[in-house]
Structures are given as structure tokens and as C-alpha cells.
Amino acid sequence: MVVATIVQAVNMGLRQELARDKNVVVLGEDVGLNGGVFRATDGLQKEFGPDRVIDTPLAELGIVGCSIGMAVNGLKPIAEIQFSGFVYAAFDQLLSHAARIRMRSRGRYTCPMVLRTPYGGGIRALELHCESGEALFSHISGLKMVVPSNPYDTKGLLAAAIREPDPVIFYEPMRIYRAIKQDIPEEEYFVPLGKANIAQAGDDLTLISWGSMLKTCQDAVEKLGNKYSVELVDLRTINPYDEETVISSVKKTGRCVIVHEAMKTCGFGAELIASINEKALLSLEAPVVRVTAPDVPFPLAKLENYFLPDVDKVLKGIEKVMGF
Amino acid sequence: MPKKVLKEFKVEYLQILDESGNCDEALMPKLSNDDIRKLYEMLVLVRVFDQKAFNMQRQGRLGTYIQFKGQEACQIGSAFALQDEDFVFPMYRNSALLIARKHPIVQVLQYWNGDERGLRSPDNVNNFPIAIPVGTQATHAVGAAWAAKLQGKKQVAATYFGDGATSKGDFHEAMNFAGVFNTPVVFICENNQFAISVPRKRQTKSDTIAQKAIAYGFEGLQVDGMDVFAVYKATLLAVEKARAGNGPTLIECFTYRMCDHSTSDDASRYRPKEEFEEWMKKDSIERLEKYMRKKELLDDAYKQKVVEQSQQIIEKAVTEFEKMPQPDPKDIFKYVYAEMTNRQKEEMQELFGN
Ligand SMILES: Cc1ncc(C[n+]2csc(CCOP(=O)(O)OP(=O)(O)O)c2C)c(N)n1
Helix, strand or coil: CCECCCHHHHHHHHHCCCCCCCCCCECCCCCCCCCCCCCCCCCHHHHHHHCEEEEEECCCCHHHHHHHHHHCCCCCEEECCCCCHHHHHHHHHHHHHCCCHHHHCCCCCCCCCEEEEEECCCCCCCCCCCCHHHHHHHHHCCCECCCCCCCHHHHHHHHHHHHCCCCCEEEEEEEHCCCCCEEEEECCCCCCCCEEECCCCCCEEEEEEEEHHHHHHHHHHHHHHCCCCEEEEEEEECCCHHHHHHHHHHHCEEEEEEEEEEEECHHHHHHHHHHHHHHHHHHCCCCEEEEEEECCCCCCCCHHHHCCHHHHHHHHHHHHHHHH | CCCCCCCCCCCCCECCEEECCCCCCCCCCCCCHHHHHHHHHHHHHHHHHHHHHHHHHCCCCCCCCCCCCCCCHHHHHCCCCCCCCEEEECECCCHHHHHCCCCHHHHHHHHHHHCCHCCCCCCEEECCCEECCCCCHHHHHHEEEHHHHHHHCCEEEEEECCCHHHHHHHHHHHHHHHHHHHHCCCEEEEEEEECCCCCHCCCCCCCCCHHHHCCCCEEEEECCCCCHHHHHHHHEEEEEEECCCCCEEEEEEEECCCCCHHHCHHHCCCCCCHHHHHHHHHCCCHHHHHHHHCCCCCHHHHHHHHHHHHHHHHHHHHHHHCCCCCCCCCCHHHHCCCCHHHHHHHHHHHHHCC
């Protein structure tokens, strides 16, 4: 076991996979000599050489498009996009190609690649460095969408994502990159995609979240003390998400609050509520409440705290459901 | 059949004032002594600003800040050739350009402190808000120039970007449209040799960025980006050409980032100190001082006065900036649509009450 932060867990996971399989390559802007702007790839180029840990020209579409070609022809590319707000230049490549190669070639070609990118706000970063686009990517069939919330899951999910036969978007919670330290195994282990984690069991209410908001939810639950017995579900994979765990939890508790950092309209919370309505409506004691950002673009640093869900907003949501 | 040569190309380089302060008078653009002093005073002002903003960031009085040291002449020299009604489409490293184009210094500070109000451009000048994504502004400049052309306005649009940006499709699509539609646009590439840690050589196999214009059917040239006369002259010629209906130009300002990429970066991880020191000798302000001294346009007293004057201007702006009331949190809803949606109204109520 070794103590690691999320960003160190990413680094360990990448090192492990680069060492295991010579077809794994890491590519992106500043990932080589500089070790990534968050140091997620620190030391990797030195260890594995510039042909496997590759500084690319500044072109997100190029990075993703070339990764697709690499994946089709036998490599296992792990593309880094420096901030999630810059993935959009490559959206066409993801939507029109990465997601469809298996289908369009009737299984002859596949696109086993991973796109890693730090996402989310809360660190007073510049414009477009704080986006939470998990719902956008989850709306594309053919892509998988993963968001870890702690160091252990980060390494295990990353290893699993790299073994996936299909393209995976791997969203790293930038805000808590260094905020949580955890003992994690140095050796290989997997956290399977598509499986939620019950971070805390409870009977009164199901609280669902993922990524950096999980910590906010944990803090809220802690603040609640013994007032209610909360079941905290960490979704971990957004698409395909673990519907079974969500539904059985909601059936048990009868009440649900969903917390996400992305804005409300068409956020992933909407999809969860639709599923709950389809499969657990008659178990509900109260309407499901969403605690999300409002429908505005992510504001600049000075006002970001008004935008972001926080402990008080989560508690307010919980009281609303419990007091119904 | 013998092979024929269909086309041959050359790429020109313009330097008027070298690093020792020697000037090629034959190439010198028309500039009065007052103009030269104005250019000098502007260069000093923005350098004082840059240093002050950096210090404030380190003291926790400003958010993430992007310095521009080494690129003053690119921004001040080109701004001098543009009119207020011309459009500029800047990038994040263009604080000097904005200051030269009448953006109040208080607002520049506000922006770098994460306050949206800093982005509001004054009405008497056409400055677009800076682009944070690399390269995305280039097509906007082409569109604005195109609109000017179609509406018979005598406006020119200029767009600024780094060497890294020339790797993006945005740049190439902008260049192509500009060529095809002969729009009155000036592309100004501030080639500071790095995109964060990635050296220019890794962005393109071309020997120059200037030559990329040739492929799109118009003129590209490289200028010494630390020579304010060369940048001014190249921009002026490009602007006049564009205004006369003769289409776009790409100007590659060959310069160096004499600072970290941003206040979150540490360039010593990837850049040799010797290289940095070599470039420091080429500094735009120092060479202009040498020239002005020879021409008796500058002496120690004047030099001192310019620095003090600049410090006063900046200090005054800083004081004003620090006294500004906080932004109204409701502002996050204010400019999303012309009219708020019902859901936004509901969300605003939920967040702030009445
Ligand atoms: C589309 C996009 N990708 C990545 C980034 C992160 N980033 C900010 S500046 C920068 C380097 C830009 O280099 P260059 O275009 O040469 O301009 P410079 O910063 O050197 O002035 C990078 C990679 C970004 N802002 N936008």
C-alpha cells in the first residue's frame, strides 16, 4: 500500500499500464518533458521515452483524431486533453467516429482508447477550465463516461478503462486532485466500469453524486450527524450507469436527492430521475430533488461559489425531500 | 516531359532596429519624434503593469495572471497601426494590446481577478473579449472583416494568437476563408517560441510560420518581434493593404516569452537558462532606448520620468481596482440570454431569494 492523491493515482495507473503493455501510449499537450500541467504524467516520458509519452502539437482535434487511428491499428492510446473545456474542438471526432467505429465497420474495427481530462470548478481557474460536461458525453452511444471521486477508485477505474474494448472518457476531478489522500495498492487491481459504489449505507434517503461533488456530499452527511440515515451512492460510471444499485437504493429509502456540478437542464440528474420514475415511482415518498448548478455558463472565479453546489445547498435539498 | 517549376517561394524577414539600437533609416516608417516617444512610453507603461500584476498575483491580490514580457513590441507596435473603429480579436496574452486600445487598466485587473465586469469593452473602440481557448478567435476576425467588406465599411480586423495556435484547424480555416473571400484581416502571430512547454519546432515542420500564408494565397512575412518599428511598419502596410481592398496578411512576430507561461507555470522545468539569457539581450525597450539616446530623444531624466509616470498610472488604477465594490452575484444570470428563461428565474429565486 502507498499513500496517494487522485493525481498521483492517475500517475501510478498510467505507469503501471505503460509498463504492462508496450502498445499503450500517452499523448497530449505538455505531457512529456513538463509532465502535464497538473503533473499527472510526471516522469513518464523519462521512463518510457518520447515515442510512448508524446508531446503533441496544440490541437485537440488532432490528438483525438490521431488517437482513433492509433486505436484502430493496434495501439492503446491514452489521450490527455489539458482541461475539459477544450475537448469540444474534438467533439466531432468523438461523436462521429470514436463512438461509431465498431458499429460502422460491423465489428471489423474498434476504438479502444481513453480520453483523460481534468474537469470541474472550485479552484478559481480561468474561463473554460471548469466545465462539467459528463451529460454531453453520456448522450453519445458508443462512448463510456467515467468519473472517479477518490484515489483508490481512480487507479482501479483507470486500469479498467484502459482494458476496455471501447472508447472511454475519463473525467478527473481537478478540484480534489490533491485534496484526498488514501492508501492504495501498488499492485494491479480493477474497479469495474458500470458499477456504482455505496459510499455509505442508510435507510432514510438516497443521496446520489459523483466526482468532486461526492466530497461535498460526504461533508454534508457528516454535518447532518445522526439526524437522518443517508445512503450515499457514488455513481463512478455515468454511462453506462449502475441502474440496479440506484433503483434498489431508492426502493429501500423512498427518497432521493441528486447532486451534480453541471447545470440543471439536461444534466445527468434528469436521466436518473427518469429511470427512477420508470422503475421505482411507487416507492417514492417525495419528489426527487436535484441540487445542481443553475442554467448559466460557469462564471469567472469571483462568483463561482454561487454557481457551485455546496454543503448548505445539499443540506437544503435533503431537508426539502425529508420534509415533504 | 521535363519537369517544370510551377511556383517558387520566398519568405521575407523585416528588422529595422537591431538589438544594439542601430536603425536602418531607409526602412524606417514615417514616425515623428512624438510618435517615437509615445511608443516608448506605452512600452514602459505596459511593462510596469505586467510586473505589478505579477507581483499582485504572488501577494494574493490577483487571480491567475498571464504575463506578456518579451511581447510588448508585438502588441504596442501593431496597436499603433490600427484605428479605434478597427476590430481586434485578442487572446489571453494580450493585456498590453488591450491597454494600448483604451481598455481601462482597472478592468484589465478586474478580469485577471476573476471578475466578469473586466471583459466589458468601452464603447468607443472595437475590442472583442479575449479568447481563452487557443486559436478560436481567428475565424471571428475573418467574419468581422468580411462583414465590413460586405457592408462597405472601411474597417480592418486584426487577430492575435501564438505559435501553438497555428496547429489548430481554427487557424487554417480562418486563413483559408480570408484568402478565398479576400477579407480585410491581419493575422498577427506572436511567435514566442513556446506553447507552455512545447517548443515551436514541435508545432510545425515549416521553417517559419509566415510561409503558411503562401499556401492560402496571400502574403506572409516574419518580423523581429522585439523591434517595435518593424512590427509597426509591417502592420501598417498590412492594414493599408486591407483597407484598400487588397486582402489579408499574416505577420509572424518572432519573439520570446521572457516569463513563465502563466502564474501557475514554472518554465525552468523545460527551458534552458542560457537560451533565456540570450533573448534577454534583444529586449525591445532597451534597444529603443539606445536608439533614442543616439537621436537625443531620451536622456536619464526623461527615462526616469517615464518610469515614474507609468508607476503612478498603474498605482492609481490598482487603488481604484481594490476599492471596487464586489460584483452582484445575480450577475451570473444577467447576460446569458437577452431575456431570462423561466427556469433561470426560478433558480435565481432559489439562490438569492427576492
Ligand atoms: C484549445 C486549447 N487547448 C489548450 C489550452 C491550454 N493552453 C493555454 S495556453 C496554451 C499554449 C498556447 O501556446 P501559444 O499558442 O503558442 O500561445 P502562448 O501561450 O505561447 O502565447 C495551452 C496549451 C487552451 N487554452 N485552449
